[in-house]
Amino acid sequence: MSTSALEVVSAKLPDLITERYEDRTGGAWAVVRREGIREVVSLLKNDPELDFKLFLSMDAVDRLNLPENDPRFEVVYLLRSLKRGEVVRLKVRASEDSPEIPSIAGVFQGANWWERFVWDFYGVRFVGHPDLRRMLLYEEFVGHPLRKDYALRDRQPLIPERPIKDIFRGPGTSGVA
Amino acid sequence: MADIRQKPVEPTPPDTRPEEADALEAHLETKRMYINLGPSHPAMHGTVRMRVELEGETIVSADPEIGFLHRGFQKSCENVTWTQCLPYTDRLNYVSALQNNFGFLSAVEKLIGLEIPERAKYMRVIGAELHRMADHLTMVGATGMELGGFSVFLYALEARELIMDRVTELTGARLTTSFGRIGGMNRDLPEGWKEKVLKSLDKISVVYKEIEGLLTRNRIFVDRTKGTGVISAEDALDFGFTGPCLRACGVDFDVRKARPYWVYDRMDFDVPIGRNGDNYDRYLMRMEELLQSDRIIRQALAQIPAGPIIVDDWRIALPPKPEVYGTIEGVISHFKLVMEGVQVPAGEVYDSTEGSNGELGWYLVSDGGGRPYKVHVRAPGFPILAGVPRMIEGKFLADLIPTFDTINMIGGEVEQ
Numbered sequence: 001m002s003t004s005a006l007e008v009v010s011a012k013l014p015d016l017i018t019e020r021y022e023d024r025t026g027g028a029w030a031v032v033r034r035e036g037i038r039e040v041v042s043l044l045k046n047d048p049e050l051d052f053k054l055f056l057s058m059d060a061v062d063r064l065n066l067p068e069n070d071p072r073f074e075v076v077y078l079l080r081s082l083k084r085g086e087v088v089r090l091k092v093r094a095s096e097d098s099p100e101i102p103s104i105a106g107v108f109q110g111a112n113w114w115e116r117f118v119w120d121f122y123g124v125r126f127v128g129h130p131d132l133r134r135m136l137l138y139e140e141f142v143g144h145p146l147r148k149d150y151a152l153r154d155r156q157p158l159i160p161e162r163p164i165k166d167i168f169r170g171p172g173t174s175g176v177a
Numbered sequence: 178m179a180d181i182r183q184k185p186v187e188p189t190p191p192d193t194r195p196e197e198a199d200a201l202e203a204h205l206e207t208k209r210m211y212i213n214l215g216p217s218h219p220a221m222h223g224t225v226r227m228r229v230e231l232e233g234e235t236i237v238s239a240d241p242e243i244g245f246l247h248r249g250f251q252k253s254c255e256n257v258t259w260t261q262c263l264p265y266t267d268r269l270n271y272v273s274a275l276q277n278n279f280g281f282l283s284a285v286e287k288l289i290g291l292e293i294p295e296r297a298k299y300m301r302v303i304g305a306e307l308h309r310m311a312d313h314l315t316m317v318g319a320t321g322m323e324l325g326g327f328s329v330f331l332y333a334l335e336a337r338e339l340i341m342d343r344v345t346e347l348t349g350a351r352l353t354t355s356f357g358r359i360g361g362m363n364r365d366l367p368e369g370w371k372e373k374v375l376k377s378l379d380k381i382s383v384v385y386k387e388i389e390g391l392l393t394r395n396r397i398f399v400d401r402t403k404g405t406g407v408i409s410a411e412d413a414l415d416f417g418f419t420g421p422c423l424r425a426c427g428v429d430f431d432v433r434k435a436r437p438y439w440v441y442d443r444m445d446f447d448v449p450i451g452r453n454g455d456n457y458d459r460y461l462m463r464m465e466e467l468l469q470s471d472r473i474i475r476q477a478l479a480q481i482p483a484g485p486i487i488v489d490d491w492r493i494a495l496p497p498k499p500e501v502y503g504t505i506e507g508v509i510s511h512f513k514l515v516m517e518g519v520q521v522p523a524g525e526v527y528d529s530t531e532g533s534n535g536e537l538g539w540y541l542v543s544d545g546g547g548r549p550y551k552v553h554v555r556a557p558g559f560p561i562l563a564g565v566p567r568m569i570e571g572k573f574l575a576d577l578i579p580t581f582d583t584i585n586m587i588g589g590e591v592e593q
Contacts, residue, residue: 024524025287042348057555061542078527082430110417113563136244136592140399145252
């Protein structure tokens with residue numbers, strides 16, 4: 001395969017891809033404009049030449065403690081094409097004030113749960129998602145625990161915990177920040 | 178356990194049958210019923226709550242609710258060194274912990290840009306395939322048990338126990354193996370282990386025949402599994418199915434063949450492909466893969482070369498003990514590795530290996546320090562569980578049980 005999938009995409013939708021780069025291990029990445037993610041993903045899926053039919057996964061990175069942290073959130077999409085034997089890695093950036101990204105659950109059914117996961121743990125909203133509930137945590141939970149400013153040992157029990165002496169163990173600082 | 182709520186009764190559709198047949202019909206009002214399967218239910222492996230809406234025996238809608246086993250895997254990993262993440266990976270898929278260990282280590286090594294010694298690669302193949310057999314045996318046994326064949330479960334567990342014993346000899350632990358280190362392995366194969374594995378494989382193949390004889394052509398088993406829990410190849414890809422569940426739909430994709438890692442390119446093995454995407458095909462995939470894993474292990478044991486098992490780089494692997502106790506450089510390296518962890522250069526990577534249930538992917542981000550900035554795990558069970566409502570809606574409640582068995586959802590990895 002001579003031209004990589006992302007080259008094809010950026011030739012077809014030049015306005016929607018803002019940046020392309022390769023990571024140190026040779027993985028091809030593209031940064032997609034927030035409003036264009038649905039279009040880029042549908043092109044990747046439905047173009048017979050590209051054929052990225054397998055939805056691998058999605059997640060987000062909170063760049064708060066990294067040198068370049070504006071915009072703060074990066075949502076990562078991973079798709080695989082069995083025909084081309086290629087994985088594409090897409091990124092959409094979202095700022096802290098309005099962490100909203102169009103949902104791609106209409107394009108890939110598999111994105112439904114992953115978007116709920118990202119909403120649950122990072123608080124990035126997916127506009128147009130059919131049922132944006134928390135994925136693993138309970139609805140009463142306050143905050144989004146994988147954000148870097150969420151304390152490691154912050155506890156939110158649904159029922160009051162019994163007063164037992166806390167044993168300080170496990171990773172990180174022992175409750176004293 | 179049942180949470181029965183009332184819903185407005187929907188008008189019964191007009192009866193179009195001839196009058197004489199209708200005359201003897203009992204016209205009863207029906208209403209939809211909601212029941213909770215789980216979170217603590219024998220058929221819900223681990224703790225999954227399935228909220229099922231029933232119309233008679235037919236499932237109208239199903240909504241899996243997960244998260245009861247959530248342990249904050251990612252958050253924990255972000256707060257410990259790269260090596261200390263290893264015990265957390267055991268607990269993802271606790272039936273095949275070695276695959277998680279090695280998958281994670283391979284992703285970290287790829288991020289560092291590190292080539293591990295040949296012997297370590299072979300050891301990883303052997304360990305991963307042993308645990309693939311354990312995983313498939315568990316799935317086959319549990320499916321048999323839940324469809325009424327308890328002896329199958331006992332046979333499967335007997336075979337699995339042989340693997341568990343070999344794994345214990347190798348790693349020191351039955352389930353939470355924490356085996357391997359960044360840059361290779363932490364412990365070589367024990368004395369006489371190869372022969373023991375070969376003998377165990379021989380014994381497993383005897384048990385395998387028993388299991389096959391009990392299930393594959395068993396009328397009850399076939400009736401319950403054939404044509405139930407069907408998913409089309411298109412839907413399966415759309416949801417992100419991988420591994421045996423995807424191959425059962427007729428899609429030829431296996432990470433071991435598509436992008437051979439470790440030494441899979443030197444192994445001669447076949448990847449079974451199904452046709453119907455139903456429970457029976459998913460069961461058959463597991464049975465065939467058991468034979469293929471057996472082949473791979475035998476080849477790997479025959480080919481495994483002698484040599485080092487971990488890279489000789491004190492920035493990554495602990496120095497040998499005589500160096501630690503005898504030289505100042507050894508002490509310093511040891512101290513820095515334990516206190517600060519392996520310094521992984523800043524960057525990001527997506528890497529994947531073939532787990533028992535599908536593509537086990539890792540998206541790692543490093544900020545250049547000793548601790549991961551982000552550890553994303555693409556657990557193969559997560560998208561498959563998301564596809565379960567699609568597989569059972571409009572079908573009988575009884576079909577839910579074999580479907581839930583054959584997708585082999587593992588709570589630990591799905592709920593992180």
